[in-house]
Amino acid sequence: MQLWLFLVIVIGGLLLFGVCCEVISRRRTKKRQKPPGTYDQVYMEQVLQNTRDQINQ
Numbered sequence: 001m002q003l004w005l006f007l008v009i010v011i012g013g014l015l016l017f018g019v020c021c022e023v024i025s026r027r028r029t030k031k032r033q034k035p036p037g038t039y040d041q042v043y044m045e046q047v048l049q050n051t052r053d054q055i056n057q
Helices: 002-032 038-056
Strands: none
């Protein structure tokens, strides 16, 4: 019985640690993401246009 309790505590602790790391990681990535700038938007429009042109050839 004591071995099961030990295993439950260890596995639960690892899961809790993983959840905490995931939450912290997601918060950091949200802060770093910026909306696309004008250059990025123009670049993507050019890529899309080139793709359309290649498909329609």
